[in-house]
Amino acid sequence: MTKNPKEHRKDPHYKQAKRENYRARSAYKLLDINKRFNVFKRAFYILDIGATPGSWLQVARKFAEENISLYKDGFYHRDNFKIMGVDLKSVTPVEDVKIIKMDVRNPAFLEEVRSFFGGKIDLLLSDASIKKSGIKFQDDVNQIKLCNKILEIGNEIIRNKGAMVIKVFQGSDFDEFYASMKNKFRLMKSYKPKGSRKNSNEIYLIGMKKI
Ligand SMILES: C[S@@+](CC[C@H](N)C(=O)[O-])C[C@H]1O[C@@H](n2cnc3c(N)ncnc32)[C@H](O)[C@@H]1O
Secondary structure: OOOOHHHHHHOHHHHHHHHOOOOOOOHHHHHHHHHHHOOOOOOOEEEEEOOOOOHHHHHHHHHHHHHHHHOOOOOOOOOOOEEEEEEOOOOOOOOOOEEEEOOOOOOHHHHHHHHHHOOOEEEEEEOOOOOOOOOHHHHHHHHHHHHHHHHHHHHHHEEEEEEEEEEEEOOOOHHHHHHHHHOOEEEEEEEOOOOOOOOOOEEEEEEEEEO
């Protein structure tokens, strides 16, 4: 988000989000990622990490619900969808979505996930960002630390051939993180979606076909 609220309100994605009832302009980043990589294909069980205020949950819910009837074709399918959102902060409820307020670094988090889904998930989304201190090096390191934790969680709970989308900052330790994630997925892409500000060093990694 831009630091200047006036500038933020002038932003075309902000206006579009208002019009289309998305809680945040970040919805368009996920929609663009999906347009490019089809990450919601056959995604029925979805975990969204760093979910507040909930625009990715709104997008995820829409696709998961559509998928129930879209993929009744004899290939991988589930008869219901399950979505869980987690954040340190509260999230205003989203219909049919389980929301928990928790730090994903808490070891008890994985148990919460397992007990809710009762098995592996199809897609892990993470738009989680650390609270920036303004010291770039330190912020990059802390973000990668958080991403490593999330990758560890993903490795435990994403099904074979499942997918993951994660926000990373391009900076120190980025290459190392990229390489560790590449080890877990047959296909990996990095992408700066439309809606991601040009002056931000965020980038999204998309892992597909989990090993
Ligand atoms: C950019 S916002 C996510 C926006 C969201 N994708 C949306 O579209 O509404 C990043 C969120 O990550 C959350 N976050 C950061 N570290 C976290 C952690 N350790 N556990 C859970 N959530 C975390 C922050 O509280 C923040 O709300």
